[in-house]
Amino acid sequence: MVKADSYLSVKNLSKFFGKFLALDDVSIDISAGEFVCFLGPSGCGKTTLLRCIAGLEVQSFGTIIQNSEIISGLPTSQRDFGIVFQSYALFPNLSCFQNISYGLENLGWDKKDITKRVEELLLLVGLSDHSAKYPSQLSGGEQQRIALARAIAASPNLLLLDEPLSALDAKVRVHLRQELKSFHRRLGLTTIMVTHDQEEALSIADRIFVMDRGKIMQFGTPEDIYANSSNPFVANFIGMTNFIEGKVLNEKVIKIDDKQIDCIGHGFAKGTKVLVAARPECIQLSKKITKNIFNGKVADVEFLGSFLRIYLETSIMPNQRLIVDKPMVGDFDKSISVGDVVGFKMLPTHLNVYECDE
């Protein structure tokens, strides 16, 4: 069923490249005006999904519905969207003005209307002075803004962004992503952005679809996905997570090593082997070591500006180091150094528990 408020619905979409299954029975619903991110590692199918929506790839199975119309059989030129690519794909021999007006001319717009619209768009992206320049005269960030102006020139109802910020410098990237967000707020345009950068997705999206191996692993608001990752892949891909093996004792207690920890209801039967996922910032260190808390030896300390990242060697994670982040403010004792033995405990409300598959 298509939800009443769904602007774009992808239903049971699959895509094969030869024998490789790039999209595996994907279904999503996107509401009008939403800013959505497809997030995942390279090869997870996120770009393929975007290109199917654009008609640049043909799905093997399934349907796509946009604005109550089935579009999955339509060629690209008959679909309603604008697109921005990672490479900008600005036409090098046309000026910024000509690039933006490129589609409008073909739609038979009046010359005066075109000039008015292009000037409006240049103003929107803050590049009014660059109208006559060629793309090669602009910086990467400026080129990407022209590409954005070109994509929305004919006022499409859907904006597709294919890794639009990946080719830019770190600082420009952060700046432009805030700008993208503010364009979206002003224009209210339904937007889908593909990215492999989880920080980018978390900071910009209303909702995130996390993908892996052609499947949607989880979707939800950034906060939701970060705090309540529904499987180890998402927990590991979004932010950092320590995975610790344990065994269920009862509804609220899990046994790790010879100690017990509390956590909020997880729904697994007694005796199930589980993975407890703890974010680095949800682990508290203490200098005192008592019987009830875990301990570990400091193997390395990284200073990362606003916080310290501490790597611990501990018996509960035999093959890996436990990562703990400590903000550089408050009452924390900064004298921690390599070789110290410290105690730590995990905050029960911030743990996620997954069934451990062998």
Place this chain on the structure above:
Amino acid sequence: MLGLKSKPLAADKSDKIGRVLVFIYLALFFCFLVLPLFALMSKSMQNAEGVFVGLENFKVYLKDPALFKSFFHSLFVAFVSTVIVVCLGFLYAFALQCTCIPLKGFFRVVSLIPLLSPSILAAIALVYWFGNQGVFKELLLGNSIYGPIGIIMASVYWTFPHALMILSTSLSLSDARLYEASDALKASKLRTFFTVTIPGAKYGIISTTFVVFILVFTDFGVPKVIGGNYNVLATDIYREVVGMQNFQMGAVISIVLLVPALLAFALDQFSRKRQASQLTSRAVVYVPKPHKLRDNLLLCYCLLITVLVFLMLGMAQFGALVKFWPYNLSLTLKHYNFEVAGLGWDSFYNSVRMSLYAAFFGTIIIFIGSYLIEKMRSDKTLRDVLQMIALMPMAIPGIVLGLAYIFFFNMKDNPLNFIYATMIILVINTIVHFYTVSHLSAITAIKKLDSEFESVSLSLKVPIYKMFFRVTLPVCLPTVFDIFIYLFCNAMTTVSGVIFLYSYDTTLASVSSIHLDEQGDVAGAAAMAMLIVYISFLVRGIHTIVSTFLMKRTQAWRNI
């Protein structure tokens, strides 16, 4: 759960046009390349009455020692010429790329001069220098220039620029960081040369070897003029077909010529692929530092080559102007009257017309074809087939293609029979013969375009063919000009492709030159060959002026 399999997208206008074009290209290639070659092959397995006899003709060929000997002659001259050209070319390319000699631009231009002249020009000049009445006849110590010596010398002259272009490209790609590392490790200059320079140019050297080998192995003009009694495969084909009307044997020898050429071509393709993968990392461009001894020696070497090039060109021109070589050395223009019927100025004008047509239509066909292969979205298999066929002409010797055309288009029941003995067949033959190199340079230029231009254009509702004229073509204009001039110069100078295909009304300058020489009018042959050089120079000059002017107007975005 998988639902019903999705149908392919409804095609929009661009896709439909693209698909129709792909089929047209396939049909054209089929008619003008595949079927003629097929006709050639079937001819080689027929007797004089046209009855299929299997490999009977090949047995006859193998039993005839005179014919079989030519095969080794061809191998021998090709092998020796290749070794000499690769050595000379490498040294010259090294001087241009890896040293600090002055006048590099001048030397580069000089080295490309032989491209503007027909290959027979060198042979004619050599006759004047070393022939029976030659100036330096004694230098050959009693050996005759008519034979392997002459063939090799002339071949070295005309294949030199081909070798140089590949070699200097591969040397220009050498990575400065490797030189710095070698310096830092205290390696001597010589050691650096053998451990960095040579391995870096390895694939270039291999590629040059194959290319030059094919060129000499399959060449017709040079052995025809200066081969004397030293028969090679290409002249055998000509003699069997034109002299003895033994078409079957001509077809057999063509196949004997074709097989090694195909082999060398396949090996070359293989080595080029290896090179491409070697170049993926980002190299830092090497800037040579002065080294007095090396630079001076190589400057002398380049000057020597320059002198040799001018001696060849100059002697051909001098010979064309001399009243009666070597007895009356006063100058005259009478050899430009071309008194032999049918071989005069008409053939020159025919050549110019033919070359203009071939360059004009060839450029359009080749560029659009490359674009289809590279950028169309559907019909991948068909496009792969097209790409494969487009590479074929490079491996097919001109004389073989020409003979294949006779067999195919001269068939009475062939609906395309009407193009036989017309200008059209000469133009088509020339375009097909020189298709591959132009095709590859077009592909290279198109590959540099952002792969998403088509997607962007479709998303903006602009059909691909509009984008092609608005963006693709303007951006690739320099390459388009290069293809035009490449086709023009080759069409002017080619002999082997068209030697079987001209008619009384469509004689060509290069063919005339050969026939004038055949009839003993060496001065006339030289005069005609020099005319080709001058027109090539002229057109190249016009090309430079026009393209600089157009560049300023259309490529302004490039240099900002």
